[in-house]
Amino acid sequence: MSLIETRGLALRHHGQEVLRDVNFTIERGEIVTIVGPNGSGKSSLLRALIGALPPASGEITRAPGLRIGYVPQKLHIDATLPLTVRRFLNLPQRQSRDILQAALLRAGAPDLIERQMTGLSGGQFQRVLLARALLGRPDILILDEATQGLDQPGSAAFYRQIEEVRREMGLAVLMVSHDLHVVMAASDRVLCLNGHICCEGTPEVVADAPEYRALFGTGTKGALALYRHEHHHSHDHGHAHDHGHDHSGNGPH
Numbered sequence: 001m002s003l004i005e006t007r008g009l010a011l012r013h014h015g016q017e018v019l020r021d022v023n024f025t026i027e028r029g030e031i032v033t034i035v036g037p038n039g040s041g042k043s044s045l046l047r048a049l050i051g052a053l054p055p056a057s058g059e060i061t062r063a064p065g066l067r068i069g070y071v072p073q074k075l076h077i078d079a080t081l082p083l084t085v086r087r088f089l090n091l092p093q094r095q096s097r098d099i100l101q102a103a104l105l106r107a108g109a110p111d112l113i114e115r116q117m118t119g120l121s122g123g124q125f126q127r128v129l130l131a132r133a134l135l136g137r138p139d140i141l142i143l144d145e146a147t148q149g150l151d152q153p154g155s156a157a158f159y160r161q162i163e164e165v166r167r168e169m170g171l172a173v174l175m176v177s178h179d180l181h182v183v184m185a186a187s188d189r190v191l192c193l194n195g196h197i198c199c200e201g202t203p204e205v206v207a208d209a210p211e212y213r214a215l216f217g218t219g220t221k222g223a224l225a226l227y228r229h230e231h232h233h234s235h236d237h238g239h240a241h242d243h244g245h246d247h248s249g250n251g252p253h
């Protein structure tokens with residue numbers, strides 16, 4: 001059974017349709033990235049999947065007992081509020097220090113437990129949010145533009161951390177991102193939204209799709225080069241794509 005499945009899903013805000021006819025599934029262990037222009041319904045879809053936005057029509061099915069770890073786009077913490085990482089992680093439910101340390105270690109932030117939340121860098125802050133999401137031992141991590149505000153090396157490092165977490169914990173990852181060049185490297189599947197799913201497939205298939213190019217142009221060619229580079233060198237999942245290798249001009253430059 002899929003972790004989450006939607007059938008004919010439509011979403012509306014104040015009667016205005018933002019997404020229609022979304023048929024989507026995510027399986028155990030998959031990394032799926034959602035891309036799409038501003039206002040294309042990416043966040044709305046994530047909110048519907050976690051149960052925060054009811055469907056206008058269609059269905060959402062979640063595997064029984066599914067545990068979701070959600071990493072929001074941003075979380076505002078008042079700069080005058082003294083709050084250590086340890087206290088922040090204890091907010092929903094008190095945990096032992098060992099459990100907190102283990103989650104921080106998994107999130108790539110082993111030394112932050114006594115630090116003030118407001119004193120963290122953007123990358124450290126996102127890792128603490130990731131640690132918080134991992135505390136519930138999720139089956140699936142859902143990240144909404146979790147690297148917004150990070151520079152490119154910072155985003156790349158964060159996504160590598162996500163890949164490692166996926167490998168260690170065997171969870172699925174669903175994320176929304178604008179950093180196409182970085183994200184595509186790690187994704188098993190990319191979904192391009194624009195009021196509906198306009199194209200879907202491996203990063204290579206999506207980057208070559210006319211619908212995707214109509215939205216993003218060909219400016220993401222570098223993305224594809226990076227994808228192939230990383231694919232060869234660090235995480236060959238054994239995808240033997242027939243396509244792609246004969247497209248001259250797509251390879252690493």
Ligand SMILES: Nc1ncnc2c1ncn2[C@@H]1O[C@H](COP(=O)(O)OP(=O)(O)OP(=O)(O)O)[C@@H](O)[C@H]1O
Nearest residue numbers: 013014018036037038039040041042043044045176
């Ligand atoms: N709470 C809301 N109330 C009314 N309209 C909303 C609400 N949230 C989103 N919308 C509208 O729904 C549409 C889709 O928004 P959504 O945030 O899902 O898109 P997005 O693809 O995540 O955009 P972005 O890339 O800018 O974050 C937009 O037109 C937006 O204005």
